Amino acid sequence: MIKRLHSISMNTLPELFNTRILKVKPESIHFTPESVIDGTLPTISHPQTEAFLLEAAKIIRDTDQTVAFPTETVYGLGGSALNDEAVKNIYKAKNRPSDNPLITHVSSINQLNRKIFNRDTKVHMQNIPEIYHPLIEKLWPGPLTILLPIPPSEKNSLSKLTTANQPTFAVRIPSNPVARALIALSDTPIAAPSANASTRPSPTLASHVYHDLNSRIPLILDGGACKVGVESTVVDGLVDPPMLLRPGGFTYEDIIKLGGPKWANCKVEHRKNVTANEKVRTPGMKYKHYSPSAKVLLMLPDEKKVNKLDSFGQIFQRELTKDSTERNEAPKKIAILTTRYLDALQPDLLKEFNNEIEYIVQSLGHRGEDIQANLFAALRKVDEIDKVDLIFVEGINEEDEGLAVMNRLEKAAAGNYILF
Template sequence: MSGTRFKTEILPVKLDSIVFPKEASTPIINDEMTRKNLEIAAKELQSTNNVVGFPTETVYGLGGSALKDESVKSIYAAKNRPADNPLIIHVSSLDQLKRKLLGPNQSVPEIYEKLISKYWPGPLTLLLPVENEAISKYVTAGQSTFAVRMPSHPVARALIAISDIPLAAPSANASTRPSPTLASHVYHDLQGKIPYILDGGSCDVGVESTVVDGLVSPPMLLRPGGVSLEEIQTCDPQNWGRVKVGKKTAGDSEQVKTPGMKYKHYSPSANVVLFNGCGNGLDAIKHYLQEHHPSGPIALLRLKHFADPSQDPGLAQITVTKNLGTKGADISRNLFAMLREVDELGVSLILVEGIEETQEGLAVMNRLSKAAFVTISN
């Protein structure tokens, strides 16, 4: 709750000890420590209005009951997050979605059936109409739709199943900071603000879930993420072949149906400069540095095309160079972690090479464009 200070505990869990049998709503857990720590976190969610940090396949989430106003308020308070920014609800099964979130005569729209069959559990979020008054208005920011997904991460699913609570869960970081992909990232941002963090190691996907809206015609991709635009189109070309991509950023006074469209996002303390289509990068970086004269050490995050600046005397200010990767999945997985890593070295500026906006690149560039202080395009 707002103003409460906690002695934040990190609770380790073993991913490979958790198994969800096919079609089952509850897990089999073969490790006693994992079972105990999941039960501690689940009891906290059931018996208090507090929130807990937990891993998903995308990023670490900060979970509280989507059915209790005070729990959702605790999420906003811990993150210092604007209350007009809606949250995504996480469920452990279709059965839980139907029992807890849908109205008595409500069913999941047919347009989502093939996507659910292929990508649930997984990093895909769907928009549904609110027909159940049990859903907290603070989850939806007072709107007529709610966003929901079923995470594939065994720890996330187990926590939600054991507590039997659909969890409203944004990323478990301080608002505006890069999203957390390790338990240590959560602890860095939220130490003293939450009681527990379940530590399930690093997140595989590295960027948040894809959000789609099938309630409009043509359907829309509201936020690119762990399932690519091309995968959605290929999965169900009849319904999703003509999907429109929504704009990256909404206006300050504009209502949004999904997180990540308003306000500053994903930003480290150092300013980020994004270079898009700038060849080997050396000339573009030199031009920027000569024009702006930044002080202090600089970090460079490279992808496929940028040259190593260490051989160029004119770029001696770049003291840290990291390779984000060359494949889209690797870049996505490494992005937030490397932004945090170089930021914690105390650099004054972070230069990042952009990527083509296809497959995973659409989500990566969506996040980078919001993290960037300025974008340089050739």
């Protein structure tokens, strides 16, 4: 049952709820290998998990409200992709611009055919262009989003609000069992951006969702930490050459390797910004994203400089002075998130610059997949819990997971980057 505190009369604001966090066990949910095609429902061995999923599925299927749930990438905020009012409530809860398109999540290709194309066909891949078939066969379910043509109007049941009035829509099948079970049990395609307040770092824990959306949504399914840590990879196979629009859970190298000959010349969307009136085909291109409240400075290793620690020390002192001037006082807390060269930094070594400041030095890891998984959680920790005034983050090379990591860091830093 949805527990509302009270309604707000202004149409631009969401209703207020007594937001509940329901703990579920992902390991109790099991799908057959064939279910990604035929839509066979999962078996759930933990009764409470099943009850919570059915409660959340009822909200998705039978109301205009939203539910937050874990995916393998980040936590999503979901509502029925077939229901205009539900999609409006997603935008309201996040305070998200309505011209920022949403990804639709389905539990199987069978559900995609029945619910979006309104065609229950035995030729399962009939509605998916052939260029995507090699990727889908290897990477679905998983963090891969593809762009498809919107069905003809007489067949289309997808809310236009998910597409920002464009001729394509974005869709994927998540591999997280909680996400997939929620979609399957509701038998409803779910439109779901990340479950954070717009512009904030994406949530990888249920507590992150609660921090941003408490009282704005009825419930949060808590399935533990997200494994991938950044959003899905978005590709467009409807153009020639095909495009990687957003780096994410699968790398560019994965797409080239697994996509077959037609993806050999895949291009990467490198634009940092788009014009105010320009329509975008994928989330994350147009507006401020992934930003903590504290200012973020992205530190990029300069291979020409031998002693990175000395170089960083000089830059750190300069930026400390600059920040103190801008705020008319010295920062009280500074966080430094490291990946490689700055791992040797110790808080005590930084006291020489200002011994009245508290310094937090935290490693994001050394492998690309570890850095990717830890990134948003670390940004949120130093910002929301440690409440630092300034965040330095050490960047990495833009290869493999590095492309997605740097995509998020460049947006979080809003163009504030320095070579060291």
